[in-house]
Amino acid sequence: MTEHRNNPGTGQGGERRNHKGRQRSRGQNRSGQPRQFSKAAPSQRRRSADPARLTAFRVLRAVSRDDAYANLVLPAEIRRAKLDKRDAGFATELTYGTLRAHGTYDQLLAQCVDRELSALDPSVLDALRLGAHQLLAMRVNTHAAVNETVGLVRDQIGAGPGGLVNAVLRRLSEKTFDEWITELTQGQSEEEAVALRHAHPAWVVRALKQALRLHGRGDDLADLLAADNAAPEIHLVGLPGMAEEAGQKHLAAAVEHGAVPSQLIDGAAVFRGGDVGRLDGVREGQLRVQDIGSQWIARALAEPAVQPAEKWLDLCAGPGGKASLLAALAAEFDVTLTANEPAPHRAELVRKALSPVAERAWNVRTGDGRTIGQDAPGPYDRIIVDAPCTGLGALRRRPESRWRRRPSDLAELTVLQEQLLDTAADVLAPEGFLAYVTCSPHPAETVAQVQDLLRRRPELELLDAHEVMADVALPQGAELINSRPAVTDPTAARCVQLWPHIHGTDAMFFALLQKTD
Numbered sequence: 270m271t272e273h274r275n276n277p278g279t280g281q282g283g284e285r286r287n288h289k290g291r292q293r294s295r296g297q298n299r300s301g302q303p304r305q306f307s308k309a310a311p312s313q314r315r316r317s318a319d320p321a322r323l324t325a326f327r328v329l330r331a332v333s334r335d336d337a338y339a340n341l342v343l344p345a346e347i348r349r350a351k352l353d354k355r356d357a358g359f360a361t362e363l364t365y366g367t368l369r370a371h372g373t374y375d376q377l378l379a380q381c382v383d384r385e386l387s388a389l390d391p392s393v394l395d396a397l398r399l400g401a402h403q404l405l406a407m408r409v410n411t412h413a414a415v416n417e418t419v420g421l422v423r424d425q426i427g428a429g430p431g432g433l434v435n436a437v438l439r440r441l442s443e444k445t446f447d448e449w450i451t452e453l454t455q456g457q458s459e460e461e462a463v464a465l466r467h468a469h470p471a472w473v474v475r476a477l478k479q480a481l482r483l484h485g486r487g488d489d490l491a492d493l494l495a496a497d498n499a500a501p502e503i504h505l506v507g508l509p510g511m512a513e514e515a516g517q518k519h520l521a522a523a524v525e526h527g528a529v530p531s532q533l534i535d536g537a538a539v540f541r542g543g544d545v546g547r548l549d550g551v552r553e554g555q556l557r558v559q560d561i562g563s564q565w566i567a568r569a570l571a572e573p574a575v576q577p578a579e580k581w582l583d584l585c586a587g588p589g590g591k592a593s594l595l596a597a598l599a600a601e602f603d604v605t606l607t608a609n610e611p612a613p614h615r616a617e618l619v620r621k622a623l624s625p626v627a628e629r630a631w632n633v634r635t636g637d638g639r640t641i642g643q644d645a646p647g648p649y650d651r652i653i654v655d656a657p658c659t660g661l662g663a664l665r666r667r668p669e670s671r672w673r674r675r676p677s678d679l680a681e682l683t684v685l686q687e688q689l690l691d692t693a694a695d696v697l698a699p700e701g702f703l704a705y706v707t708c709s710p711h712p713a714e715t716v717a718q719v720q721d722l723l724r725r726r727p728e729l730e731l732l733d734a735h736e737v738m739a740d741v742a743l744p745q746g747a748e749l750i751n752s753r754p755a756v757t758d759p760t761a762a763r764c765v766q767l768w769p770h771i772h773g774t775d776a777m778f779f780a781l782l783q784k785t786d
């Protein structure tokens with residue numbers, strides 16, 4: 270919802286609004302006079318929490334205390350509080366915006382608190398972050414942002430912390446977001462400054478910058494970071510190849526409800542009409558929410574001429590996004606898909622996702638992908654390794670994830686990716702296709718993995734993934750995928766790297782290899 274712009278504190282022209290939509294100017298009252306803070310002592314001011322802010326606060330607490338996922342907790346909290354559409358929108362923007370930018374807000378808040386932030390009660394810190402987002406990135410007027418946040422703290426935490434929150438937010442409101450950033454970034458490296466301004470950890474900025482350069486897009490950093498801070502569109506896929514083309518019928522119904530057919534690939538639409546859950550097809554499972562990048566890659570794997578009775582394998586299938594489209598395509602081609610997932614609850618999600626597709630076309634194995642050779646050795650004609658990864662390509666979907674990930678996660682993940690690729694190469698049939706996919710553009714998880722794999726497994730040949738993706742695309746999609754910048758690294762040149770700011774998809778990576786006979 271919130272687009273965290275370079276100057277997220279004001280709207281165009283510098284006007285500000287309270288959340289009821291009244292226009293206010295920063296630091297001015299309704300008559301245009303410099304605004305005074307309430308002279309009333311905190312104890313005489315607001316003591317209650319308004320439902321939208323309370324909802325956001327509860328989600329923030331669940332995320333920081335229980336490591337919960339905001340996209341799972343927020344809808345339940347909105348239902349619990351019975352928020353109307355406008356308040357639900359406000360709570361969503363407040364929650365996601367605060368979580369995305371919380372690393373930056375912490376650095377600004379640290380300038381306004383007389384002790385280490387770690388010495389604060391965690392719930393007080395969460396409230397301060399909520400206040401910071403309202404003050405610096407939303408168009409809520411200063412008085413409402415401070416007063417309502419203090420009311421929330423008094424209601425949820427106690428009167429004592431209310432005074433502290435009041436004082437800290439007042440200090441924070443003395444400067445705009447841009448003024449704070451200018452002050453704090455003096456003497457910092459360019460990467461640290463960009464990271465602070467765009468609310469990304471510096472190591473993530475370095476990795477994204479490196480990835481952009483590798484794929485010939487070295488000038489795009491600010492655009493990519495801005496895209497990470499914008500809410501993603503909802504993409505739909507109508508599963509093909511089922512009785513009466515149910516998926517396509519439901520897709521057409523979604524279009525009648527305001528979805529726009531994708532210009533990039535067949536069978537996809539962009540939904541901007543609100544609650545996707547009310548579409549019949551989504552309830553019945555034949556219409557699914559899935560990023561167009563994921564759909565595109567799944568279709569590309571099924572593209573090079575499919576032969577009768579082929580065996581396909583999705584080695585890392587949970588929760589079943591790509592597997593459901595692959596299973597539907599498998600049913601259409603009369604071939605079979607084995608979907609593998611080690612986590613039992615995620616394997617169950619895969620079964621559920623695949624259930625609308627004819628059962629003859631698929632089966633689910635619950636187990637470690639690295640042991641598939643022991644009980645389901647194939648060989649397989651097409652394998653997708655959609656490997657566990659840092660997820661740096663899907664930051665816009667999981668607002669809290671950028672601050673949870675650590676550079677040290679990479680070491681463990683890259684070893685697992687390497688082992689899964691080796692297993693896939695072992696069970697791949699001669700002339701079979703292997704798709705390596707990550708929802709991360711990090712070079713260590715993508716191009717470097719493919720380079721190492723080619724060194725270890727000389728029987729594998731790297732195909733040009735752009736050509737295959739262009740083959741399954743609509744004209745606009747083919748043009749987009751073909752209009753790539755010049756790339757010097759020969760491996761990177763044959764791999765597709767999608768980007769949110771260019772393709773409107775997650776930053777998915779896709780390499781396609783074939784086993785030579």
Ligand SMILES: C[S@@+](CC[C@H](N)C(=O)[O-])C[C@H]1O[C@@H](n2cnc3c(N)ncnc32)[C@H](O)[C@@H]1O
Pocket residue numbers: 563584585586587588589590591592609610611612615636637638639655656657658685689708
């Ligand atoms: C990026 S997700 C896959 C997303 C999925 N393909 C989709 O489109 O919905 C990676 C999956 O790999 C699974 N995984 C983790 N360790 C694994 C292993 N050793 N073998 C196979 N899969 C593994 C995770 O549980 C997770 O479900």
